[in-house]
Amino acid sequence: MSRAAPQSPRILAATADNCTLIVVSGAATFKLAPAFKQALQAAKLAGSPLVVVDMADCVSMDSTFMGALATAGLAQRTSDCRLALLNPTPHARSLLRGLGVDRLLKSYSAAELPAGLADLSGLKQNLRPVEAAPVSQHDMAALMYDAHETLTRVDPENLQRFKDVLAFLREDLQRF
Secondary structure, rough: OOOOOOOOOOEEEEEEEEEEEEEEEEEEEOOOOHHHHHHHHHHHHHHHOEEEOOOOOEEEEEEEEEEEHHHHHHHHHHHOEEEEEEEEOOOHHHHHHHHHHHHHEEEEHHOOOOOOOOOOOHHHHEEEOOOOOOOOOHHHHHHHHHHHHHHHHOOOHHHHHHHHHHHHHHHHHHHH
């Protein structure tokens, strides 16, 4: 029995009809966080009042990527844009719940979509890869630090989890 090759990690995005669809494929790690942030920025510039993040093909997430999701979740509280997760796997839901990120973002399966989200087919046909601009070591360290610092604001227990990571990244940032 042959198995499908693992999905190459990538971010795809499309915007139409006041909605932006962002698809997360493969392992969502710190390497994808810049492209994810770029897709969110493009949605904001396009004036999308709704951003749907399809996680059906996301096989795993690291804490930096979850911190990027948390940052977006906190940002929606003070903006006109709403963010929704679509089709997160049970593993992804568990990871998000473990860090408290699930409290910031509405999550839906394809079977329970709210009104207005029923037909994303037009967006899916227009998905394009998001290629983030090259990120310097300093900018990547800053992104990682910000992501983990955000996670500590989401759930105070995360401070204990990530205190060593934050200390390391703080030292890293001082070297640049």
